[in-house]
Amino acid sequence: MSRVIRLSLILVFVGGVLFLIQRNQLNAARADLLALKSAPKVETPAGGEDLEGRREQLKREIARLTEANQEIHKLRGQIRVARQQRLTAETLRKDNKDLEARLADAKRNNGKPRVQNPFANRGQATPEAAVETMLWAMREGRTNELSQVNLQIAGHLPNMRPQDLSNTILLMRGTTANVRGIQFLPRQKNPDGDTVLQARIIRPEGSSETLLPMGPFGASDTMNFTLQHTNGHWVIVGQF
The missing domain is CATH 1.20.58 (Methane Monooxygenase Hydroxylase; Chain G, domain 1)
Structure with missing residues (x-):
């Protein structure tokens, strides 16, 4: 050539x-x-x-x-x-x-076509970007990026045994497998001054819940994240 x-x-x-x-x-x-x-x-x-x-x-x-x-x-x-x-x-x-x-x-993927990840690594410059980055890391099984954006998970992943970590990655991928996107509602503040971000889950037509009723989604159509701004980055400190 x-x-x-x-x-x-x-x-x-x-x-x-x-x-x-x-x-x-x-x-x-x-x-x-x-x-x-x-x-x-x-x-x-x-x-x-x-x-x-x-x-x-x-x-x-x-x-x-x-x-x-x-x-x-x-x-x-x-x-x-x-x-x-x-x-x-x-x-x-x-x-x-x-x-x-x-x-x-x-x-x-054992011969199965890979499903396009609806999320992207948006960094942590805004609360919305941090949440989407977390969902992207869960979908891709990226534990390092997930630990950086979600402080709740950061304390557990490094101490897991290899088999437990592998199972956790499969669980995270399964949790987000049936989610097509996410829609953010206006930010709010809790009594402690932290930012609370509510998000609505967008699923494919005919789907009522995630494949695995575990993780941050459950069977609900909305979820709430509590975020703090630390060292110039937004991090997730709670979700309910």
């Missing part, structure tokens, strides 16, 4: 230089021929033969440059074909990489 790209770049450069040189020569020859045609013969009777010879020479030069110009156009056509072939090859390579990634992902 790199060889095709290098060849295309060389052809583009050489073709462009040749085209500019030939075009300048062709324009100069045409200008000389026009000047000679307009020159009065009576003023140079002794040099008439030289003038005619010069005209014939210029005609041959114009014919040669015209032929060379046609070759340049042909070369430019070859460059366009090579460029299109390169773009096609790059598209095929990208499609192959996407297909390989999808096949590898299907193998990791």
